[in-house]
Amino acid sequence: MEQLSYLYTFLTHDNPLTEKLQREASGRDDIQPFVEIETARLISLLIRLTGTKKVLELGTGIAYSTIWLGEAVRETGGSLLSIDxxxxxxxxxxxxxxxxxLIGVVELISGNAEEIVPAMAGEDSGSxxxxFQDCGKYLYPLLYEDIYLLLKPGGVLVTDDTLxxxxxxxxKGLGRYIxxxxxxLFSDPRYYSTMLPVGHGLAVSLKLRRKEAE
Ligand SMILES: C[S@@+](CC[C@H](N)C(=O)[O-])C[C@H]1O[C@@H](n2cnc3c(N)ncnc32)[C@H](O)[C@@H]1O
Incomplete structure (x- = not known):
């Protein structure tokens, strides 16, 4: 698309490794797609804008998006946990x-999010x-309430692939879950949400504090 080609002439990588991974990805059929650079920069910007410290990513892949988010939390003095x-x-x-x-900034957890996320929600709620939700699409509705619990009031939920x-x-089957x-998400009064036509669709939601949600 003409608009995307134009904006790609301006968007640069924060870490040289993501540029290399993106270049190599077109020749690989053994990995799942990464977030688009405009999506990665938007989430990185949100982290920087809000001074976000504690980030959870669901769906690491080979860590393309993880490196983007990791660079942002390195700036804010925070940390990132990523599960795959x-x-x-x-x-x-x-x-x-x-x-x-990014060792010391990013921690990778190897395991099934379907089990790990509910267990974390039981122990660490509001933390x-x-x-950033970019895991198996069938997990989006399944982990919905656990993610709500894990997010602190005033926290931000970013969901990829919402279009x-x-x-x-x-x-088509994947679209059904979405x-x-x-x-x-969009009928939930506990969040204030929008959806952007960035990449394959990106929902950005603010978990309202109790008073705001009433
Ligand atoms: C779209 S890819 C993530 C891409 C990555 N966020 C990026 O942009 O570079 C989705 C990932 O979710 C992982 N996944 C799918 N089902 C999962 C599950 N039940 N538990 C943990 N990870 C899962 C897959 O292994 C895959 O790496």
Whole structure:
């Protein structure tokens, strides 16, 4: 698209490794797609704007988005926890975090988010300033309430791929989960949300403090 080609002439990477990973990705069919650079920069900007310290990412992949978020929390003096259950790409992600110089800022958790997130919500509720949801799409509706619990009041939920059901070339089945998720999110008075046509759709939601939600 003409507009995207134009904006790509301006958007630069914060860490040289993400540029390399993006360049190499077009020749690989063994990894899942990364967030687009405009999405990555928007989330990084949100973290910087709000001075966000504690971030949770669901869906690390080979750590492309993790490096972007990690660079932002390094700036704010915060930390990032990222969860993924894919063992082979997890090894690559750990190597990429090391190469990006983000050890001590980013912690990777290898395991099933379907089990880990509810367990964390039971123990650590209200502990994250920002949660980035980019995991298996079937998990979006499933983990909805646990994510709400994990987010502190005044915290931000960023959800990728919220336009999947109207995006060409995306498996129709995945759009079904997203439709259920969007219906929940956009009718939920506990959040103030918007959706942007960035990448495959990005929802940004503020978890309202109790008074604001009444
Ligand atoms: C779209 S990819 C993440 C891409 C990454 N956020 C980026 O932009 O570079 C989705 C990831 O979710 C992970 N995933 C899917 N189901 C999962 C589950 N049940 N538990 C943990 N991770 C899961 C996949 O292994 C995959 O790496």
């Amino acid at each position: 259950n894919h063992v082979r790409t997890g090894v690559e992600a750990a190597e990429n975090i090391r190469s990006a110089g 994250f300033d920002l949660i 999947f059901s109207v995006t060409k070339g995306i498996r 439709d259920v998720y969007n219906a929940k």
